[in-house]
Amino acid sequence: MSPRPKIGLELTYILEAAGEIADQSGMQEVTLANLAKKLNIRPPSLYNHFDGLGGLRKKLAIYGIEKLYKELADAAIGVSGTDAVLALSKAYVHFARQHPGIYEATLMAPNPEDTEVQQAGAKIVDLTVRVLQAFELRGDQALHAVRGLRSILHGFSSLEQKGGFKMALDLDESLFLVIRAFLKGMTA
Amino acid sequence: MSPRPKIGLELTYILEAAGEIADQSGMQEVTLANLAKKLNIRPPSLYNHFDGLGGLRKKLAIYGIEKLYKELADAAIGVSGTDAVLALSKAYVHFARQHPGIYEATLMAPNPEDTEVQQAGAKIVDLTVRVLQAFELRGDQALHAVRGLRSILHGFSSLEQKGGFKMALDLDESLFLVIRAFLKGMTA
DNA sequence: TATTTTAACTAATACTATTAGTTTTATCAA
DNA sequence: TTGATAAAACTAATAGTATTAGTTAAAATA
Numbered sequence: 301m302s303p304r305p306k307i308g309l310e311l312t313y314i315l316e317a318a319g320e321i322a323d324q325s326g327m328q329e330v331t332l333a334n335l336a337k338k339l340n341i342r343p344p345s346l347y348n349h350f351d352g353l354g355g356l357r358k359k360l361a362i363y364g365i366e367k368l369y370k371e372l373a374d375a376a377i378g379v380s381g382t383d384a385v386l387a388l389s390k391a392y393v394h395f396a397r398q399h400p401g402i403y404e405a406t407l408m409a410p411n412p413e414d415t416e417v418q419q420a421g422a423k424i425v426d427l428t429v430r431v432l433q434a435f436e437l438r439g440d441q442a443l444h445a446v447r448g449l450r451s452i453l454h455g456f457s458s459l460e461q462k463g464g465f466k467m468a469l470d471l472d473e474s475l476f477l478v479i480r481a482f483l484k485g486m487t488a
Numbered sequence: 489m490s491p492r493p494k495i496g497l498e499l500t501y502i503l504e505a506a507g508e509i510a511d512q513s514g515m516q517e518v519t520l521a522n523l524a525k526k527l528n529i530r531p532p533s534l535y536n537h538f539d540g541l542g543g544l545r546k547k548l549a550i551y552g553i554e555k556l557y558k559e560l561a562d563a564a565i566g567v568s569g570t571d572a573v574l575a576l577s578k579a580y581v582h583f584a585r586q587h588p589g590i591y592e593a594t595l596m597a598p599n600p601e602d603t604e605v606q607q608a609g610a611k612i613v614d615l616t617v618r619v620l621q622a623f624e625l626r627g628d629q630a631l632h633a634v635r636g637l638r639s640i641l642h643g644f645s646s647l648e649q650k651g652g653f654k655m656a657l658d659l660d661e662s663l664f665l666v667i668r669a670f671l672k673g674m675t676a
Numbered sequence: 677t678a679t680t681t682t683a684a685c686t687a688a689t690a691c692t693a694t695t696a697g698t699t700t701t702a703t704c705a706a
Numbered sequence: 707t708t709g710a711t712a713a714a715a716c717t718a719a720t721a722g723t724a725t726t727a728g729t730t731a732a733a734a735t736a
Contacts, residue, residue: 331692332693333692341714342716344716345716347714348715352694353692353694412651412652418654421652440657443662444657444665444666445669447657447666448666450652452639455639455640455641458595459635459639462600464609464642467631474632474635477629478633478636478639481633482666482669485673486666486673488672519724529685530685531723531724532684532726533683535726536684537683540725541723541724541725
């Protein structure tokens with residue numbers, strides 16, 4: 301049914317290699333030429349594994365979203381209420397710091413409306429919903445709150461990554477204070 | 489001292505053309521080839537106006553940041569307190585909606601640490617500081633608050649642009665509710 | 677009027693993704 | 707064991723990209 305490959309490149313292995321390039325040099329260096337070089341194959345061979353550069357970006361986005369989800373879900377184990385939100389937030393920004401390129405890839409899918417990409421992202425939204433459920437927000441309040449939390453986390457990570465925070469002021473302290481204020485304001 | 493150009497391409501005119509391409513087709517379509525075609529010149533001629541694609545991206549980032557600043561500053565005229573923050577927020581997300589490509593360009597400078605880019609961004613930070621001053625936050629609280637507000641605005645705009653908000657729930661309502669909650673939580 | 681400077685140009689190079697067609701090799705079925 | 711199949715590599719070629727070098731035309735200045 302399925303013959304064994306000559307070299308045997310697993311898709312996951314390829315995506316890990318692409319992720320390393322992204323983290324080390326940024327997404328603009330994730331080219332088919334650079335990826336092929338890292339894998340010791342020729343660029344056209346990559347078309348056997350995904351549909352060109354666009355296909356790679358899509359698969360890498362999903363790979364990154366799922367990797368982020370795992371860390372978020374793990375951070376949310378055994379905690380609840382404000383502690384859970386803070387743990388989730390900490391895990392989020394830490395992921396963006398440790399994997400700047402993969403985090404970048406997360407946002408670089410050719411079509412963010414793509415079903416597979418949406419499904420991967422939906423898991424993170426669901427996780428956020430669950431973590432916020434302890435606050436017993438009424439009606440649409442819960443949905444607005446999810447949008448707010450996601451905005452803070454993504455905005456904070458993105459600005460931090462782009463060097464937007466110049467003040468000599470502890471970053472995690474800012475994040476925690478902002479998250480606490482947001483939760484207090486939403487529930488009060 | 490300065491002879492008149494043959495065609496007379498002003499840098500601002502070039503950046504406006506680049507901005508139109510960005511808004512209509514996205515930043516990935518802002519290539520020297522496409523820009524030259526729109527201006528009816530040959531790609532190498534563009535090197536007389538900026539230092540290659542990287543130089544264009546930098547100048548377009550500054551152009552976009554200044555354009556955004558003008559709209560924010562205008563929105564903050566004649567209002568104070570919560571109203572001022574809401575007006576600023578509304579102007580911010582509206583800019584990102586009306587000029588998705590230019591907003592994207594704002595974040596795509598080759599080196600965000602570049603002095604000129606930083607200076608342009610500093611004006612927006614200063615504006616945010618001033619708008620938040622009415623809340624009389626103590627010490628570092630004010631600085632943390634600026635980071636929080638910027639994170640919400642950028643995160644919200646970025647997620648909205650990437651199609652991250654799928655629920656049938658009014659977007660501006662979300663934004664205003666989140667901003668109000670944040671302000672309440674920071675000042676309470 | 678002569679000089680200088682700006683900003684266009686052409687031609688060439690190196691890199692990119694991509695397609696077409698080929699070859700190697702492992703697996704499966706007879 | 708052998709023959710067919712299918713995966714996944716390959717080479718060669720093409721089109722599009724940024725970029726550099728060197729040239730030319732025209733406008734402004736002295």
